[in-house]
Amino acid sequence: MTDWIDVSALEDVPVRGARVVKTALGCVAVFRTGADTVHALDNACPHKGGPLAEGIVHGTSVTCPLHNWVFSLETGEAQGADEGRVNTYPARVEDGRILLEAAFLRARVAAE
Amino acid sequence: MTQKLIVIGAGMASGRVLEHLVEQAPDAYDITLFNSEPRGNYNRIMLSPVLAGDKTYEEIVTHDDAWYAEHGVDCRFGQRVEGIDTAAKTVTAPGGEVLSYDKLVLGTGSNPFMIPLPGHDLEGVIAYRDLEDTEKMMEMGAGHKVVVIGGGLLGLEAAAGMAARGVDVTVIHIMGHLMERQLDESAGFLLRRALEDKGITVKCQANSKEILGENGKVRALLLDDGTELPCDLLVMAVGIRPNVALGKEAGLAVGRGIHVDDQMVTSDPDVLAVGECVEHNGAVFGLVAPLYDQAKVAAQTLLGEDAAFVQKELSTKLKVTGCDLFSAGDFAEGEGREDIVFRDPARGVYRRLVIESDVIVGAVMYGDTADSNWFFGLIKDKENIAEMRDTVIFGPAYQGGAPLDPLAAVAALPRDAEICGCNGICKGQIEDAIAAGATDLGAIKATTKASASCGTCTGLVEQVLAVTLGDDFVMPAAQTMCGCTDMTHEDVRRMIKSQKLTSMPAVWQACDWKTPDGCHVCRPALNYYLLADWPLEYADDPQSRFINERKHANIQKDGTFSVVPRMWGGVTTPSELRAIADAAEKYDVPTVKVTGGQRIDLLGVKGEDLPAIWKDLNDAGMVSGYAYSKGLRTVKTCVGTDHCRFGTQDSTGLGIKLEKILHGAWTPHKLKLAVSGCPRNCAEATCKDIGIICVDSGYQVSIGGAAGMDVKETELLIQVPTEDEAIAVVCAVTQLYRENGKYLDRIYKWLAKVGMDWVKEQIEDEATRAALVDRFEISQSVYRHDPWAQHAAEKPQSYQPLANLSLEAAE
Ligand code: SRM
Ligand SMILES: Cc1cc2nc3c(=O)[nH]c(=O)nc-3n(C[C@H](O)[C@H](O)[C@H](O)COP(=O)(O)OP(=O)(O)OC[C@H]3O[C@@H](n4cnc5c(N)ncnc54)[C@H](O)[C@@H]3O)c2cc1C
Ligand code: SF4
Ligand code: FES
Numbered sequence: 001m002t003d004w005i006d007v008s009a010l011e012d013v014p015v016r017g018a019r020v021v022k023t024a025l026g027c028v029a030v031f032r033t034g035a036d037t038v039h040a041l042d043n044a045c046p047h048k049g050g051p052l053a054e055g056i057v058h059g060t061s062v063t064c065p066l067h068n069w070v071f072s073l074e075t076g077e078a079q080g081a082d083e084g085r086v087n088t089y090p091a092r093v094e095d096g097r098i099l100l101e102a103a104f105l106r107a108r109v110a111a112e
Numbered sequence: 113m114t115q116k117l118i119v120i121g122a123g124m125a126s127g128r129v130l131e132h133l134v135e136q137a138p139d140a141y142d143i144t145l146f147n148s149e150p151r152g153n154y155n156r157i158m159l160s161p162v163l164a165g166d167k168t169y170e171e172i173v174t175h176d177d178a179w180y181a182e183h184g185v186d187c188r189f190g191q192r193v194e195g196i197d198t199a200a201k202t203v204t205a206p207g208g209e210v211l212s213y214d215k216l217v218l219g220t221g222s223n224p225f226m227i228p229l230p231g232h233d234l235e236g237v238i239a240y241r242d243l244e245d246t247e248k249m250m251e252m253g254a255g256h257k258v259v260v261i262g263g264g265l266l267g268l269e270a271a272a273g274m275a276a277r278g279v280d281v282t283v284i285h286i287m288g289h290l291m292e293r294q295l296d297e298s299a300g301f302l303l304r305r306a307l308e309d310k311g312i313t314v315k316c317q318a319n320s321k322e323i324l325g326e327n328g329k330v331r332a333l334l335l336d337d338g339t340e341l342p343c344d345l346l347v348m349a350v351g352i353r354p355n356v357a358l359g360k361e362a363g364l365a366v367g368r369g370i371h372v373d374d375q376m377v378t379s380d381p382d383v384l385a386v387g388e389c390v391e392h393n394g395a396v397f398g399l400v401a402p403l404y405d406q407a408k409v410a411a412q413t414l415l416g417e418d419a420a421f422v423q424k425e426l427s428t429k430l431k432v433t434g435c436d437l438f439s440a441g442d443f444a445e446g447e448g449r450e451d452i453v454f455r456d457p458a459r460g461v462y463r464r465l466v467i468e469s470d471v472i473v474g475a476v477m478y479g480d481t482a483d484s485n486w487f488f489g490l491i492k493d494k495e496n497i498a499e500m501r502d503t504v505i506f507g508p509a510y511q512g513g514a515p516l517d518p519l520a521a522v523a524a525l526p527r528d529a530e531i532c533g534c535n536g537i538c539k540g541q542i543e544d545a546i547a548a549g550a551t552d553l554g555a556i557k558a559t560t561k562a563s564a565s566c567g568t569c570t571g572l573v574e575q576v577l578a579v580t581l582g583d584d585f586v587m588p589a590a591q592t593m594c595g596c597t598d599m600t601h602e603d604v605r606r607m608i609k610s611q612k613l614t615s616m617p618a619v620w621q622a623c624d625w626k627t628p629d630g631c632h633v634c635r636p637a638l639n640y641y642l643l644a645d646w647p648l649e650y651a652d653d654p655q656s657r658f659i660n661e662r663k664h665a666n667i668q669k670d671g672t673f674s675v676v677p678r679m680w681g682g683v684t685t686p687s688e689l690r691a692i693a694d695a696a697e698k699y700d701v702p703t704v705k706v707t708g709g710q711r712i713d714l715l716g717v718k719g720e721d722l723p724a725i726w727k728d729l730n731d732a733g734m735v736s737g738y739a740y741s742k743g744l745r746t747v748k749t750c751v752g753t754d755h756c757r758f759g760t761q762d763s764t765g766l767g768i769k770l771e772k773i774l775h776g777a778w779t780p781h782k783l784k785l786a787v788s789g790c791p792r793n794c795a796e797a798t799c800k801d802i803g804i805i806c807v808d809s810g811y812q813v814s815i816g817g818a819a820g821m822d823v824k825e826t827e828l829l830i831q832v833p834t835e836d837e838a839i840a841v842v843c844a845v846t847q848l849y850r851e852n853g854k855y856l857d858r859i860y861k862w863l864a865k866v867g868m869d870w871v872k873e874q875i876e877d878e879a880t881r882a883a884l885v886d887r888f889e890i891s892q893s894v895y896r897h898d899p900w901a902q903h904a905a906e907k908p909q910s911y912q913p914l915a916n917l918s919l920e921a922a923e
Contacts, residue, residue, distance in 0.1 A: 007915040015288070016629065016655040019914035030914055034297070034629040037446060051671040054659040056632040059451075063632035065659040065667055070632070074447045098914075 003102035010036070010096050018053040018062070021100070028089060029053035030098060031073050033060055038098050039073035040091040046084030115141050115214035117414070118203050120193045120358065122147035124156055124400050125387030126219030127174055128407030129414075134183045137415050143185045144211060146203075149242055150190035152180060157400060159246045160431045163273030169243060196362035198380045215382055215414055218359055218370060222352040222388040222398075227261065231323030236330035237346045240270045245347075252345055254278035259333045259343040261320055263290040265430060267349035268307065272432040275310050282313040282341055284333065289316055289617070294428055294439035296628060297617035298455070299462045299478045305618075306435045306460075354389045354396055369396045374420040376410040386410045392421060399426055425492050429481070436477075438484040441491045442466065443474030454505040455624045462621060463505055464628075470498040483507035522575040530610045531576065532562035532569045539576055546580045553577070571603040594633035596625050601854045605641050614649040616642065616656070630656075637855035640742065640778060644850045647891035660740035663911070664899045665722055673722060674715040675701075676739035677729050678775065681749040681767035681787075682710030691732030699725050709746035709784070711737055723908035726900035735775075735898035742856070743778040744785075747771040748796065752789035752806070761806035763789035766835055770842055776896040777846065777888070780853035780862070785842070798826045801859040802842055807831075811838035815845060815871070816860040824860045827868055830875055844875055844884035851887075 013019050013032040020027040020043050027043040029052050037060070043053050050066030060073045070079040076088040089104035117133075119126050122145055130153075133141060145152070158172040180187050188205060195204040202212045224239030226232050238245050249270060252258055256279050260271045263285030271281045283290075289300030290307075304314050319336035323346060332342045354369035365371040365379035369391030376384045386406045388397055397403060405421055412419035427440035443466040454463040461479035465472050465487070471494050475487040486507065490497065497504050527540030537560050545559045556562055556573055563570045578585045593601050604623050613619045616638055620630065630638065635656035642650040654662045665673035677692065692712055696704050702716040717725055726736070738744060749767030753759035767787040774785070786797035787804040797803030799819040803826045805812045810833040814826035829845060832838050848871060853862040863871065874880045903911075 005917065007917075012914060014655055014910075019910070022913045022916040022918045024918045027913070035443075048669070049671070051667075054663070054667060054671075056635060056658065057655065058629055058631045058635065059627055061631075066669065068632065 004092070004094075004099035005102050007098050007100055010038070010093050010098055013038070013098065016057040018055070018057065020051075020053045027051075027053070028100075028104070029062075030091060030100070031057055031062060033057060033073065036093070038091045038093050040089040040100055040104070041071070041073065041076055042087045044086070045069060045071075046078070046086060047082070052086065114139060116212060117141035117143045117215050117217065118211060118213040119143060119145045119217045119219060120196075120203070121219035121221055121387070121389075122149070122151075122153045122175075122189070123219050123221045123387055124153070125221075125403040125407050126217060127153035128404050129217060129219070129386060129410050130175070130183075130185070132408055132411030133414060136411065138183065140415060141215070143183070144188060144213075145180070145185050146188045146191050146193050146205070148190070148192035149244075151243070152176070152187060152189055154243070156242070157431075159240075159243065160269035160273055163246050163249055163270065164276045164433070165273075166433075193358060196358060196383075198362050198364070198383060201382060213382075215384065217410065217414075218378070218383065218385040218389060219387045220355040220358055220389045223355050224348065225351040225353050226348055227320065227350055229320055229323050231325055231330070232348075234323055234325040234330045235328055236344065237323060237348065240266050240347055240349045241352075248345065249274055249347065250277070252277060252279045256280065256344045257282075257342055258345045258347065259284060259341050260347045260349060261333070262347075262349035262351075263287070263314065263316065264293070264349065264351075265291065265428060267347070268303075268435075269431055270347050270349055271312050272307065272310060272435070275312050276433075280313075281311075282315065282343075283307070284318045284320060284335070284341070285314070285316045286319060287316065290314065291430075291437075295437070295476055295478070296443070296464060298453075298621040298625075298628075299437070299464070299476050301615060301617040301621055302460055302462055302478050303430075303435055303437060307432075310434070352388065352398060354391065356389060359383075359385065359389065367391045367394075372421075374409075374422075375413040376406055376421060377413060384410050384413060393423065395423060399428060401426060425488070427484070427488050429484075436479060436481040438477040438481040438488075439475065440484070440488050441472070441474035443476060449473070451628050452505045453626060453628060455621055465505055467497070467501075470496050470501070472497060472504075522572065523579040531572050531606070532560075537562035542573060542576045543580055546577060551577070551581060551584065569602065569606050571600045572606050575603070593637065594631055596627045596630050596634050597623055599623050601637065604638070605645075605854075608641050608645055614642065614646045616653065632658075636661075640780065640855050643778060643895075644891070647894050661742070663719070663722065664736055664738075664740060664903065665717070666740045668716065670716075672716045672718055674713050674739070675717050675722070675725055675729075676707065676711055676713045676737040677734035678737040678771070679711035679734075680771050681747055681764050683749075683764060683768065684711075688732060688734060691729060691734065695725050695728050698728065707739070709739070710748050711739075711746065713739070720912055723904040723911050727904045730898070730901050730904065736900040738775065741778065742781050743776070744771070744774040744783050746784055747774070748784075748786035748800070750787075750789050750794040752787075756789055758792060759789035759806070760808050761789060761811065761835070763787040763795065763804075763806050766804065766806075766811075766838065767795075769835075769839060773839065773843065773892075773896075774846065776898075777850070777892060778895060779846065779850055780855050781858045783846065783849075783859070799823065800826065802826075802845065804838060804842070809833065811835065813838060813841050813845070816863040816868075818858055818860050822860070827863070829868075829872060840881060840885050841875055843888045844881045845871065847884040847888035847891075848874055850891075 007021055016034050018029045018031040020029050029041050029043040031039045043051055045052055045064040047069050050064040052062055054065040055062040061070050063070050069082045076086040078084040090101035092099050153175040155172040155174050161167040162169055191206050193203055202210050204210050224241045238248055252274055258274055258279050258281050260267045260283045263283050271283045275281045289297045290303050321336045322334045324332045324334055330346050332340045334340050356366045356370050359370040360366045370378055370385045370389050372378055372385050372390045372392050376386055378385050387403050409419040409421040425441050430437040449466055449468045452465045464476045466474035472490045477484050525539050529539045531537055531539050541560055542562055550556050550559045563573045592598055607623050611622050613622050619638055639653050639656040643652050659667050665675055696714055699721045701714045705713045707713045747767040747770050749764045752763030784800045785802045786795040786800045788795040788797040789806050797805055799817040802815050812831045814828045817826035818824040849859055
């Protein structure tokens with residue numbers, strides 16, 4: 001069985017926006033799309049470390065605020081001509097709350 | 113042997129059970145039918161046409177007295193069953209009479225949910241569920257005001273029904289757009305517009321606070337923002353809850369609804385349940401299609417035959433005349449899901465398909481629902497659409513057909529749609545000119561003056577030419593705004609103005625956007641155009657802004673921010689400098705730098721500290737310098753007559769005045785000004801977007817300078833004798849640029865497109881200038897404020913992490 005960590009209410013993240021969750025290994029960005037799906041990704045752009053949570057969210061993508069690379073929120077893959085990938089973590093909404101899978105903290109340790 | 117069947121609730125589901133039973137085995141059961149409504153079965157979903165006056169109650173009765181008599185049904189209408197004893201297998205009727213059963217069917221439906229607002233029990237506060245509610249609404253007519261809470265199916269049908277009777281109806285909806293569970297924003301916008309055309313007022317994102325009464329009767333609804341909406345009747349249509357009370361008391365297994373298995377049998381083998389009161393495999397129901405399937409299964413079960421209820425895909429239609437709307441399946445975005453969106457703005461048609469692994473899983477259709485059954489079939493049958501993927505959105509008729517014409521939007525504009533705003537030329541006049549022989553842009557300009565002034569409508573004029581002349585016209589290649597649309601910036605902006613588009617979904621819909629909600633290129637541009645063109649109607653959307661403008665600070669390469677307080681006209685005081693120094697120390701600011709714009713930059717502030725450092729600077733009297741904005745940046749000044757032996761006017765004073773008047777204004781690109789006290793030009797006014805050189809006889813206002821990637825000297829716009837006139841000219845030319853400039857064009861680029869002559873004409877004409885100043889002031893009444901103070905007071909928490917899990921064990 002998976003454990004889920006309740007991080008906040010869905011409303012705490014603006015529609016087409018993001019907020020960060022701090023972890024021992026840096027920030028994870030939690031995105032909310034126009035269709036109210038949520039996605040959790042590492043907050044550092046593979047290009048030059050841009051904070052993805054500060055980007056513009058469109059469809060199920062985010063544009064990095066520093067040099068406009070675009071990433072899929074679903075796969076973490078850079079879109080178009082750019083190449084790179086950010087880690088994604090399981091996230092979901094239940095009863096208006098955002099839940100992250102507890103294992104993601106462990107996964108982040110393993111990923112380092 | 114005939115058994116005894118008791119049915120509780122004469123609803124849509126139980127009505128079907130009875131029909132199947134009497135048809136297949138008329139003598140199997142002696143039937144007793146209880147209903148708390150004082151009547152038998154009727155078609156509840158047709159209450160909306162009754163309300164709208166399209167049908168009478170008699171026309172929607174499904175089973176009349178004759179039918180019950182013919183099938184020997186013992187009718188107990190107006191009797192609410194209060195208790196069931198499943199051990200004794202009896203039911204207690206209201207008078208105390210105890211009836212025994214062999215089999216029992218529960219079909220108690222659901223209860224409308226009433227928000228427990230203060231005042232919800234006042235007279236005149238009703239739900240929309242049964243004939244009584246409908247009759248109360250039908251008592252309303254012209255001169256009455258009704259508020260409906262809830263912008264879903266039921267609420268809108270209630271609103272439309274009453275509006276058709278002349279009632280002044282307002283719909284209050286808590287979400288950002290109507291029917292958010294079925295529709296996305298764009299379709300929600302179309303629906304809203306159609307309802308508004310019927311005279312219904314729609315308020316989205318509105319939170320109800322309290323229902324106000326007078327002598328025990330409803331008087332008005334009070335919203336969170338203090339608005340009072342007077343009403344004679346208040347209808348709540350915010351959702352339903354399965355009516356499980358009776359089943360629960362009887363000891364049946366109950367979750368959200370009464371638990372049933374595939375045979376519609378509850379936890380008691382002799383008790384069945386059907387309809388909205390049940391829960392099957394975790395699902396509850398709110399539409400009749402699955403209830404009918406349940407009814408069929410329940411009848412089979414009662415007759416000892418094998419049958420199993422299977423949940424299917426569902427579709428909904430809105431029953432409001434003139435609003436054709438269909439939605440089916442699931443259209444949440446998700447992993448591996450793709451959208452196909454089709455908009456035909458001219459016909460007000462919108463379609464969206466959600467596709468997963470080459471199968472359509474959801475569909476929304478607005479405006480033209482003729483193909484809805486075809487799409488619903490594809491969803492239900494999980495048909496693989498890989499082969500027709502490119503054309504599937506156009507419907508069955510287009511399979512294998514030609515792709516649609518991208519000029520459709522322009523083709524369908526009415527003849528009186530304004531194309532050239534400067535000269536007031538409508539599409540019809542251009543068409544007439546073409547018919548009279550003007551077959552290229554130059555000829556159209558010469559004969560109608562369309563696009564002969566500011567030129568921003570050129571694209572649209574060309575499209576009218578293309579649509580009218582067909583293959584005889586070769587369209588010059590135009591740069592589209594971004595991959596989301598085929599239109600140019602100019603076209604989109606023209607549409608925003610001429611079609612009165614005041615929201616982003618409205619633009620996406622009307623201009624045929626190909627993505628659900630734009631991208632990082634078009635959204636900031638649209639946000640600018642909308643706020644510049646509709647300052648009072650449109651609410652700025654921070655999520656469509658680049659981070660600097662969303663957080664009112666410049667992002668740095670390491671993700672920290674820089675903070676630049678305004679220093680009006682470059683003048684500061686010891687106490688301001690002290691406050692800046694204190695802030696720099698308090699927040700560990702690594703670099704303090706004097707900028708090229710006559711003020712001080714605190715570089716390297718952590719995002720989380722922004723509200724706090726702003727608060728400290730605010731307390732010392734300083735406000736945001738907008739160093740991050742496509743808006744007014746700085747007004748550089750020199751010392752002028754106050755100190756300089758050559759100064760001719762108070763250049764410092766004028767600079768401060770201008771900065772105070774213009775501050776907060778958003779412009780297509782950044783806007784920098786300077787005022788020099790004499791032609792020696794120490795403030796470098798001749799390389800700014802707008803520069804003023806003071807001379808003995810007045811003020812020379814020049815525009816279009818730059819000293820960045822391009823270096824440009826300004827060109828003289830006008831010389832005026834007084835300071836007040838100089839200020840008016842600056843405001844007017846700023847507004848002209850705001851209204852006509854393309855997003856991300858500095859003034860010099862805009863000037864190259866529209867020409868200095870045209871700008872001069874506008875500014876020299878007293879009436880035009882005054883009107884521009886007025887419009888600028890209207891916009892500034894909204895935007896001239898300090899965002900730092902606002903964010904520090906209203907949303908400091910949005911600058912903090914959502915959660916801090918760094919202490920959670922990461923074993
Ligand atoms: C802080 C400052 C440099 C300084 O330390 O002096 C500066 C810093 C930046 N400038 Fe500048 N410009 C600064 C004065 C200027 C000037 C001089 C002036 O205003 O007198 C110019 C030339 C004049 C002009 O604008 O024509 C200037 C021309 C630019 C340009 C080129 C614009 C152009 O149209 O060619 C850019 C790029 C852009 O805006 O797209 C730019 C962009 C930037 C950005 C915002 C780059 C970015 O997008 O992140 C820099 C932000 C640094 C940061 O992290 O804070 N900066 N920049 C100056 C702030 C002035 C202020 O008080 O607000
Ligand atoms: C205005 C309106 C428009 C709608 N439009 C649509 C539509 O377009 N499409 C669609 O699919 N669905 C629509 N619906 C929903 C649809 O009407 C319901 O899904 C359906 O009526 C539910 O049937 P039911 O038999 O479960 O309950 P109901 O039809 O509600 O019947 C339940 C009956 O049980 C009675 N009852 C409850 N408790 C007791 C008791 N203890 N003793 C005796 N009697 C009791 C109630 O009085 C009621 O008459 C609409 C609903 C409304 C109100
Ligand atoms: S000149 Fe270039 S590096 Fe220097 S502040 Fe301006 S944008 Fe940044
Ligand atoms: S750091 Fe993200 S695009 Fe450069």
